Amino acid sequence: MRAIFTERRNGPAMPAEKRRDRYVAFEVSDPRRGREAVAAFHAAVASWPQTERPRLVFMERGRGLVRCGHREKDALIQLLNGLRPGNPPVEVRTVGTSGTIRAARARYFSKP
DSSP states (O other), X not given: OHHHHHOOOSXXXXXXXXXXXXXXXXXXXXXXXXXXXXXXXXXXXXXXXXXXXXXXXXXXXXXXXXXXXXXXXXXXXXXXXHOOOTTTTOOEEEEEEESSHHHHHHHHSOOO
8 A cells, every 4th residue: 555655656746837828909000000010020029939929819900919828928018019110110009918819809909
């Protein structure tokens, strides 16, 4: 009976923490130049590791939604607020963060 408790485990003692997705909404000061902002975003996150890289979910009428992990949220917000694509530069500003796409669409993409 004692042998059961003294055996070594093959796996890790603690399981890896599960990734929790966050959805960060942003807007571009000039909606006509949204493509420039998307291109600048993709160029900025290209150097991130594949497993941690944020993804653009969609872009409509000068506003966009990006999915990332809960640990990368603060770095993503800082990156988005620092983007100044184009010449003359266009401002990219984060609007808010949500835990689900449904809530993000309802809060930040509702029709006026």
